[in-house]
Amino acid sequence: MFNLPEKGDSTAFIGLLARAEGAVGKLEALLAPLASAFHARGESLYLVGGPVRDAMLGRLGHDLDFTTSARPEVIHEILDEWGEAVWDTGIEFGTVSATKDGQQVEITTFRADLYDGVTRNPEVTFGDTVEGDLVRRDFRVNAMAIELAAGSSDSSSSESELELDFHDPCDGLKDLLNHVLDTPQEPEVSFRDDPLRMLRAARFVSQLGFTVSPRVKQAMTDMADEINRITVERVQAELDKLMLGIQPWAGIDLLVETGLADHVLPEIPALKLERDEHMQHKDVYAHSLTVLRQATELEDPEEGPDLVLRWAALMHDIGKPDTREFHEGGRVSFHHHEVVGAKLTRRRMRKLKYPKHVIADVSQLVYLHMRFYGFGEGQWTDSAVRRYVTDAGELLPRLNKLVRADCTTRNPKKAARLRRTYDHLEERIADLSAKEDLARVRPDLDGNEIMQILGLKPGPEVGKAWKYMKELRLERGELDHDEAVAELKAWWEANHG
Structure with missing residues (x-):
């Protein structure tokens, strides 16, 4: 059972704690022996960070992070006896990991690191208290801990009961309840120590559906250029986590609003084109975020988030700023923006060091997204269908979703007409596929x-x-x-x- 803190007496707080208690309690048979082993060595053990937050949100996974008073060599000895497999690749940072019964645990000695303000690599220093460890973390919702202690077993059971104590020196529970991200220290201090935390803020906005506090947003804006201290590989990893979240458009919007996108993804803020006095073209930036949102809604829930589709949806119109032309009567055109956009997509994703197959797939979807609009309603000949399917290849299911997501018009008649036209195209593809092998069109002579x-x-x-x-x-x-x-x-x- 939780020993509740004084501030945990409200119904909302107790509800969050009860949910965490239930999630951790399901792992009691696994964790009680681990807690007992640390206790027997005179050491404390805390579930910490993201797993505590996720347990309260009802989404505890199979990767558990712990912090402890024990030094790395003691952690290793305990895990060697407890775990099924143990590895110590992070031992110089105080971290030893293990797996058991399908659960992965990562246990790190209390940290009290010092940063040089130049890189994001700290001078590793071990601490003596959980409070000192928690205050150095990125956000207060990630700075909560649950102490695990094996209580006395009762007379009728040989198994010890797991006692849980909640530690929240930074008021993370309050932030969690309010769905807000704030830093334990002043955000300027936190972000100067590790600028990657600014990208993590946008990532958590996407993953958790939270907002950032005003002071965090201001610090992100003032310190945006600090992100250039971070390696491209780490930037790419955070962007992918953001793009795979429940609302990636919100995370991207935060990057644009704070100026971080100017450094890591400049093609997106460039979509904020100045509108002409006739308002003859839609807001391309807002349109792109809407397409991203609609593309996620078209994903198959059983297959999970589709990173390639989401990147294509975000990048599909990035060729428009370079191709915009004004014509008499206020008409605006973006001829061949899909060609230019595909080139820009390849260039940006190469700079972010994406794998070649990801770059190829995303840029090809950007290149093909206008192909549908080259045919009017009812004008899909057999030849046109063959070329559409052949050019898309294995990307056809994604292209179908991208084209449907690209319809953001508020005109209900136009929207209905586009849906009918695309329905007709898919019917033509199905009909022709029944007669021919469209997936593998080859010449009649090899x-x-x-x-x-x-x-x-x-x-x-x-x-x-x-x-x-x-x-x-x-x-x-x-x-x-x-x-x-x-x-x-x-x-x-x-x-x-």
Whole structure:
């Protein structure tokens, strides 16, 4: 049972604590022996940080973080006896990890680190109190701890009861109740120690649905350029966690409002185009955030968040600032913005050191997102359908969602017309797929047949012939063998006769 703090006497506080108690209590058989082992060595053990927060939110996972008075070598000895597998790759920072019964634990000696204000790497210093450890953490909702102590077993049981004591020196419980992010110390101190915490603030806005306190937002704005002290790899990792959250558009918006995006993702604030006096084009920035939100709503809940789709939704219009043109009558155009946008996407994601396959998929979706608008209602010929499916390849399901998400018009008639047109396209794809293998459109003659028919050896001319036959296949569908041979010979004669 929790020994409740004095401030925990309100119904709301007690409700959060009761939820955490229930979540930790389910792990009593696993954690009581661990707590007993530390107690037997005269050491304390605390569940700490994100797991405490998540337990109160009803979302405790399988990775548990602990802090302890024990020094690393003692932690290692205890985990060697308790765990199924133990690793100490973080032991120089006071951290030893283990797994048992499908649960992973990471236990770290109390820390009281000092920062040099230049890098985010602290001078590792071990502390003596849990309060000193908690106050150095990033946000108050992550600066709560639950002390685990094995109580005396009763006469009818050989198992010790797990006693829980709640520690909250920074008022994290209050912030959790109010869904707000604030720092244990002054935010300027916290962010100067580790600028990555500013990105973590935006990430938690996305993951938890929280807001940041006014002083945190102001510090993020004033110190945005400090983010340049952080390595690209760490920036990329935080951006991905943000993008995979429950409301990534809110996290991105915070980055833009505070100026952090100017340093890590400048193409997004650049979407805030100045509106012309005729208001002939929509707010591209607001539109992009809406598309991101709508894309997440189209995801399959069983498959989970789709990082590639979300990045494509956010980046799909980043080519518009470079392609905007004004015309007579106030009309505004963005011709070929998808081409420019795909190039900008590749450039930005390379700078962020994304894997090549992620860059290729996201940029291809950006490149293809306008293909749908090149055809009017009811004008999807067999050839057009084949090309659409072939160009999308394995990205077709994502492209379908991206194009649907890209409809943000407030005009109900226009929205309904776009939905009907896309419904019609998907019907055409399904209908043609039933007759042809659209997923693997190939020329009716392969390279070996082409060489045999034309008497060619391997070389560029074979590639040109293959490309022609592929175009013919896309345009006219499957041909019988004799017809395909005749078309190939006619093409060769016309070009080499």
